[in-house]
Amino acid sequence: MSSLKVVIVDDEFLIRNYLKRRVCWEELGMEIAGEASSAREALDLIDQIIPDIIFTDICMPFMDGIEFSKAVVEKFPHIKIVIITGHDEFDYVKRSIKLGISDFLLKPVNPEEIRKVALELKSKIEMERTHIKEYEKLKQRLDESLPYMQEKFLNEILLGELDQHEIVDKMAYFKIIMNEQSDVFQTAVVEVSDSVGGPHDREEELILLAMKCSDLIRQVLKEDLFVHVFFDNSRKIVILSNNESLDLTDCCETIKALLINRCKCFVSIGIGNKIHGLKNIKVTYREACDALNYKVVIGKNQVVNYNDITYNSDQSWRGIPNKGEKLDFFIKTGMKYKAIELIDELFSESCFNLSITIENLRLEAFDIISTCMRVLLEFKIDTSSLWGKNTKPYEDVFRMDNLLEMKDYLKSLLEKVINKIHSFNERKANILIVQIQEYIEQNMHDSNLSLSTIAKEFYVSPSHLCRLFKQETKQTVVEYITRQRMEYAKKILKETNLKVYQIGEMVGINDPNYFSTIFKKFTGLSVNEFRKKVE
Template identity: 45%
Template sequence: MEQIKVLIVDDEYLIRNLIRKRINWEEQDMTIVGEASDAHEALNMVDTLRPDIVFTDICMPFIDGIEFSRMVTEKHPAIKIVIITGHDEFEFARRSIKLGIADFILKPIHAAELLNVTERLKKKIQEERTRKQEFEKLKEELRQSLPFLREKFLNRWILQRLSASEILEEQSFFNLPFTEGNLLRIAVLELSLTTPEQTQEQNLLLSMDGRKRVEAFFSGSPESVVFMDNKNQIVVITDVRGRDVAVDCELLKKDLIHSLKCFVCIGVGNRHSSLRDIPIGYREACRALNYKTFVGKNQVVCYEDVVESGEQQYRSNPELLEELHFYISAGAAEKAAAVLKEILRFPFSEVSQMRLAAMDIIAQCQNIEAEQKINGGDTLNKDTLAAVLLSDNLPDIQKKLEAHIAALSGSINAKNSTKAGYLIERVKDFLNKNLSSPDLSLVNTAAAFFVSPGHLGRLFKKATGQTFVEYLTDIRIKRAEILLKTTELKGYQVGDEVGIADPHYFCILFKKKTGKSVNEYRKGTKCNA
């Protein structure tokens, strides 16, 4: 941290010299950068030298120390001013505290008092410098983080219906070029490589290159904003005054195909005049983009062309779609079919709207197939899509979608059953190998297989018809029967071998399960032998 700069202002040379020599300024990590004999000279030096501390006499010709201090603090509020005053002037000087005077020194000047003042001021200045450095560091971090924060807000904006005040505040902070009342339109671009196999790295690089190209394309339009959404799609929000966004997108598509050698699909939402309707425009653009399934790759699809005008236009119901997703993932075909009917209960006015609803449902199925790693889903989806395209009435579309959901739910159930059966067999083997452990329980067995006790208990009941404890008790008693038949172990020793350390409890449990006491059972087996 640089040395603290000190300026001495006094019309008496002896006082200035006394202040200079009273203490070792270097040891205080301070340096005297100048001296002035009057306020006029001092004001010029303050502007030039920018001292941290000014020692000034209160009684000087032309301009006194109080007026001089006022002029300095008005222009340079960070400078610390120390008034040098005599006893007879002290009350007058103390009234100047409202000017922001940092401290006072009484004449005659003593080294101890001067040291106390400089120590206090040094500590205060260093604290202020540290705070300033931290503040500057935070400002720099904020500056570096600004693009990320801007992108984060834009993604929140397109997904949530924010309040008008929140939008205006964030818009001002991030300097977004939009005005309430002007027509805005959103385009969503999806880029994909032409090769069938694509790595995550290749897709990421393609998106980055594509974004740069899109930003360059719209660089001459200050009323446009380009960013990436959470699905790694490129989003453009633009003011439509004086431009045809659909035409722009056709030109942009050709440029991207030519320069990046990739497939390009662009969905364009309707025009909206309220900043709060941006999420609606984004959803429209995404739905138009999803229509690529019907129209093929390298297309620009406008929402207004997909959904013909009608009294009620279809809009996705996220809650119902999420509920559908849950029931299909759980393999609950009947409940999923009920939710499907609820989704398709919308009063459609056009076939295109029914197809949009069907696409929402098929998209959920595609997501589930990816999550559950279901093979063969592509063929199923293509067949269903083809059926939807060929159907011109809701009953046919609903029938095809119900069959689609039933098939997917069945695949998930089959997969889960196989997985559950394998787990139960492993657990049974684990129990047999650890049967002598008295600590064997549902909790520690579940922990050994990294599943929850509740889940394991339900699987056990479904697979064996018994609770976990019932099954464990049965195999322990069966093992005990074998030991009683084949060894000379005493009853309590048999109990230890099967994990029941309490002899009394073992005897009670054995008789309850077999109808005989341990001794009766052993005698019976010997008689039979």
């Protein structure tokens, strides 16, 4: 690979000179292709040079490094940009990474940091160039592909659309080699999906991935003339074997490991039984598809034989009666274990049958998510505080393609929601208790102040208030009222010469004898004894 071109942009000559001279760019496989003292000058220079990497300061006159970077990325998205910034702008730069800035260095920079960033960017550039080359090669391969008519013919066999004579005649025409000494056939169906997700889920990328995997499978089986690899009508890879001695299960385990390692993708393989006769290839293919569909239960990266799968004989999706109401109740009451039990029951492997698809499971999951969202809205809880602004549960579920992954995800989601509701209720209870305590302090002179009057004032039941108050303060409402009244009475006794009945009325106890009794019980002293002690 030729040297990568580097451009330095900084309004200070000493900084530009430092960056040029303190790093041996040639050793890194790079060259300083140009430098500029301003962003405007740099834009003209970049149009001429089209560098691979730009090191730019963030603070420059007329146009700062962020605006400059935005202009560059819009025109040349492949160029890697490194922002050099002082401590004060550090947070600002981090927020600007979304513009396409590849990295940033904090001043003062040292040569080793520059070298490290440069080498990392070089590695990224090399990977991108390799990917582009592979992409172009695979795209050309896509245009060529397997001969269309040959693949179409093999799919007609899989679907049982041809009779015996048609199959034999067309096999000769399409030069498809079969074993004349054996009429035993067996099929395997391979499904691959990108393990990275995101933009790689584009249809073209998935087709290219499948083509790459099919090429690798052909390499594994290239010595066996009686094994054919092709795509079915749903773009799954089909392995059709006419080699009776081939252990297709062992072979598929090897293929699975190879694809996972080389393509970094998810692999699911279903294998049908061995059958006799060309006309019955459709049977082993259908069995392989049923075995492959079992990935909905056991997850990805599995090889499944048709004889190993177990389905519920009930061909209907049973669901759970009043599922939404039950889940709503479990969430609001904090019954986490009950909510988890409901998910386990709903997504039990035993409920799976041939008629159930991943779409059925997704719809059930969407209902659960909707219930969670509805409860959160009832409590006026911002959902972004629970799973972040960039996380979208519906999209997460839509990307899932098996029961186990979906079940684990929903359990985790429910735990988060229930914990959030619990925290919300705790904060709400704490606020209520503080308000009640303030109310008691302001109304302790009222002789009618009691548990029932306070409950009525705050629109809660006396039993709930009693339980909540005890939970938060470790004392009953009556105990708290009495304590506040006695503390205030002590204060009055210390500061005034009022009589006992007057003090009693001020703290809401109109009976002087009862006041004296309560006061002595609370302080251990009679009113007169307390007065003498504090005088």
